[in-house]
Amino acid sequence: MGVFKWPLFFVFLWFKVVQTEASTWTATVPSSVQGIDGSCVVIPCSYNYPEPGKQITGYTGIWHTKTDDVIYHKDKNQIKQEYKGRTELVGDITQKNCSLKIDPLRQSDRGHFYFRIELGGYNRYSYRNNEVSITFISAPQPTVSVKEEVVEGQNVSASCSVSHSCPSSPPGFTWTHSGEKRFQSQQLTDGQWKATSVLTFHPTKADHNKSLSCTVRYKGGLEREQVSNVLKVKYAPVNVKVDYKSHVKEGETVQLKCSSEANPPANSYLWKNEEGAQLHQGQSYKLINVSRHTGALYCTAINTVGESKSSPVQLNVSYAPVNVKVDYKSHVKEGETVQLKCSSEANPPANSYLWHNEEGARLHQGQSYKLINVSRHTGALYCTAINTVGESKSSPVQLNVSYAPVNVKVDYKSHVKEGETVQLKCSSEANPPANSYVWHNEEGDRLHQGQSYKLINVSRHTGVRYCTAINTVGESKSSPVQLNVSFAPEIKKISCSSEDDVVKCVCIVESSPPSMVHFVLSDRVLSSTKTETHGFNTTETLHTKSGSSEFVQCLAMNTLGNVSLTLPLAVNGKMQNLYIFIAIGAGIGLVILLIVLGVVRKCRGRISTVATSQTSATKREKAVELPHYATTKSMEMDHDDVHSPGIYSNDHIYGNTETDWDEAIYANM
Structure with a gap:
């Protein structure tokens, strides 16, 4: 090699080493995954490979058994028969996710399994050193959590949780108590997931000393049930009642005793009359020297949660008539007939009834009284009940008589200026009150509907208006209204x-x-x-x-x-002729003045300045x-x-x- 080739070789070799260390053939899978027979299991898997330095033309992910049987391949014909239709890649192989799902899981699927990747136009690799096995377990028992001590009517949340390996088909939850259910899912490690059902409900006293039950049903049909601790429901007193001797004579002493159901038990009892005035505190109440005036009373039981009161207690005391009242049809139309019936509490019962008006005039004798042709002017009346002990009269009875509107009138600002806006308001006496108001002019043309009528830009030509008041019984109209427009x-x-x-x-x-x-x-x-x-x-x-x-x-x-x-x-x-003469004279004078000025100009041969004095005539008025x-x-x-x-x-x-x-x-x- 030349002098320059050796350094380049070492640089290239160093680059390859760094590249190989940065990205190698690796895979991440758990060594074992737990699963339930008949459910499904997802084996989490990710892989890596050296950077190819060129375009990869395709990705083929394959899962093998330890004996090299194919349990997953995109070519279905290459999959071993017993795994066909049960395996699929749930991860994106192009994003280095090689997670595998087996559904349903069988006892024969114990493994070991490994993953192989084939990269088109680059390379292929089997990750034999990263094997995973499947461990079969029985269906886990759910865990139920709920607050043991609760208060009636308040929101309470209970949770039921269980682990599983099939996120695509999580377990189903069933509660023995009604309420709002919410499902939560959480991914754990090694292919495990946690499913939780949260139940929100309002406990009642019927839930006291009872448990909640949660049943989990796994994919494949297996079920597991778990029972919560016994609920301790705190509730306010119920079924408050008073025990007493009901029949007594005037002047006797009566012992009243209050009882209730409550958790915790009632720690206080209050006695009150019908008006709500407090009479006594304590579970027992001794009424001394009862009389005909001893009215109804009740007991209130109280604990730390709340309170509740008994039904009113009315002693059966021999006395003159009390609570005299009149039963009648309260809503009638004018002109109808009304039947009034008098009743009372008395011991012995009343044997006579008298009817009077407000002035005390006697109208009728008998328990029933028929009023014929009632009107809005029918006044109040009352009934007097009499027995051998004494007598008592009812509260005044005032009939609610329905009638069409009367006294229909219009309130308005009578003196207005032209161009102003005037507010007219209609009113009437009626029972029931008028529910509609209609405005018309003198010709009967309908102008407006509503209790108030705003006349905009009134003028002297604004004619008469009147209002018609209407209710469910009938209608009536006001007197004509004529505005005084200034x-x-x-x-x-x-x-x-x-x-x-x-x-x-x-x-x-x-x-x-x-x-x-x-x-x-x-x-x-x-x-x-x-x-x-x-x-x-x-x-x-x-x-x-x-x-x-x-x-x-x-x-x-x-x-x-x-x-x-x-x-x-x-x-x-005459005046016209005078004006003509004055005009002619003024014209002649003007001509003479012009001639004189011309003569003066010629004589002097120069321009003369003529001072003109201006006079002003002031016309005084x-x-x-x-x-x-x-x-x-x-x-x-x-x-x-x-x-x-x-x-x-x-x-x-x-x-x-x-x-x-x-x-x-x-x-x-």
Whole structure:
């Protein structure tokens, strides 16, 4: 070899040694696995091999007996006849898992067995040094674990565990007690598994001094049963009862004795009356000088777990009637007939019964009393039971009479502003209470269902409403409800006519509450000479001299706002001619002024600066005293429109627009 080949050879040899040490032909299996005849067994197995340095084309795992008989091969024809159909690889051979399952297990399957791997395109190897055998055992006895001392009603968990070798078909568990069952599985070593059944149940006193039994059934049919320790169930006292002499005479002494079943036994006894007041503590209770007033009582037995009480004890004492009561059909409809029957406790029994009303008036004699045509106004009554010792009366009896709704009424805020929301609420007297409320308008149209009805954006046109209350007996409706809707004034119409210098104006205003209406001519504020009111409409009429006024304004206001409407007045013939002459004179004056200016410019031959003094004419308006308006709206009209209804609905100049003219007027109000 050359100088450079030797070092390369040693490097290659070292790499091969390291590679071989890192990964060699090894297998891991237990030396022995336990199994039950008829069940199954899984032999855990893993293997390793040297790194091939190239792609493996296939994996073939084979299990042999010590005598080289094939017990598993992927080619079924190569498997020994007695193992066909009973063996399979349960591990992934490509992931170096060679675990084998034998199912069912036979006595002849004792082994020894070893694993062989054939790697396609690489190598094959038999792991003869890693043999495993199967040891047959009898079915293991299960282990039962449960808390011995438990409390009635609390959660108790009992477990039953057993080891096995067949994870694919674990043992089945059967308990002698009902409850919630939960299965758990845990892998142990050497092919063994632990199966556990956990039973959760609520013990009762019937479980006291009894055991739990768990039966395990293995694959193959073998069964094993295990019994737990005896349960000691703690429970509160039951079957609490009182022993006493039941028939006594008034004035005698009676001995009462309480007993119960309990674990642990009751360590305390309390005696109470029907109202729950404590009378005595101790297992025995001596009643001295019993009387007709000695009521029912009971005994409460107590231990560390809880308590329980006896049935009420009522001594049979000779006394005048007590516990007088009336039996009757409590729920009746108005108009029906009801049978009342009086009963009492008395010794000797009552021999007479009298019926009275609340005022004490006698109504009837006899144990039974028939009330005909009952009504909601049928008052309370009572029965008096009488025997040879004395008498006693029942508690007042008040019949529960069912009737259709009456006194149906609507609660609401009666005064509202237009645009607001109003809540209407219907109420009634009824038995049973009304279960449905329906709202209608005057025409009978159904508007809403429900006890409350919200009217949104109410207006002056909101009509009458009424509510119908309904229950299972019948129905009834309320009186009509008409809302009192307030709204700001609206001028519906204004018209004026003039003759000579007298003007007559009519202004129609719609509002609620009614508006104060005034007329304004120039600087004069005038009240109307005639007022008529029809519903929401107020008609105001003005007769006055027009003077120099060219416009008339109608002003209306109430607590919610104000509005104004301006109407031009017609100009008479004389004033019209005067205006024409004034216009002609002004035109002639302007022409003369222009001529004079031209002559002056020519004479001087230069541009002259003409100082022009500006004059300002201030128009003073007389202060007018009017009530203050929160908001002013004004309207203007052409004289040609004075008789047109809806005068501001289709033309913008008639709309409610704010103007400086209005502000000037209201500044002095």
